[in-house]
Amino acid sequence: MSGSAQELVLAVSNLSKSFGPTRVLADVDLSVQASQVVVVIGPSGSGKTTLLRCCNGLEVADRGRIEVCGTTLFSDGRLLHDSELNALRTRVGMVFQSFNLFPHLTVLQNVTIGPRRIRRKTLSEAAE
Ligand SMILES: Nc1ncnc2c1ncn2[C@@H]1O[C@H](COP(=O)(O)OP(=O)(O)OP(=O)(O)O)[C@@H](O)[C@H]1O
Ligand SMILES: [Mg+2]
Known part of the structure; x- marks a missing residue:
């Protein structure tokens, strides 16, 4: 894909x-273009x-470089500062493997609470 x-x-x-002693990621290269859908497949462990946690700054890699939408999230062994990291995280979504829904909310309320509270979207914008 050119871009x-x-x-x-x-x-x-x-x-x-x-x-x-366990090397989990070994010199991984990955690029994702807008509108591209990428699936990462591999055995458990x-x-x-x-990899996904590193791309959201939830895990700090040992080496390499990560850029998200043109912002350098990780380079030279260092993550972005917290304020910049939090700004970037408002634009990165992650659904956890063992997710937990808020039991007092509906499914729609559960999936719209992030954009409504963090990005100040209205219910209809977030539902869209
Ligand atoms: N915080 C941690 N401390 C120590 N080892 C960890 C930690 N997080 C992950 N690991 C180890 O790193 C390896 C990769 O784990 P990871 O959860 O990334 O695998 P996965 O591909 O997502 O597996 P699954 O398909 O089961 O979800 C495993 O050996 C795991 O035990
Ligand atoms: Mg996993």
Whole structure:
């Protein structure tokens, strides 16, 4: 797929992460363009969740580089500062593997609470 830098949503290069002696991500390269749908497939424990957590700053990689929508999230072993990280996270969604819904809310209220509270969307905007 060809595309300008503006269409690049995610650019990961040479990303590595170990937990103790276990090397979970080994020089991973990944780029995702706007409107592209990408599926990451692999056996249990192969590092899919770790990769996604690194792309949201929930996990700090050991080496490599991550850019999200042109903002450098991780480079030279360092994450963005908290305020910039929080701003970027308002634009990155992640559904956790073992998710928990708020029991006192409907399904629609559960899935719209993030954009309504964090991005100040109206119910109809968030529902859309
Ligand atoms: N915080 C952590 N501390 C230590 N080891 C961890 C940690 N998080 C993940 N791991 C280990 O890293 C490896 C990759 O885990 P990860 O959860 O990324 O795999 P996965 O591909 O998402 O697996 P699954 O398909 O089961 O969801 C596993 O060996 C896991 O035990
Ligand atoms: Mg997982």
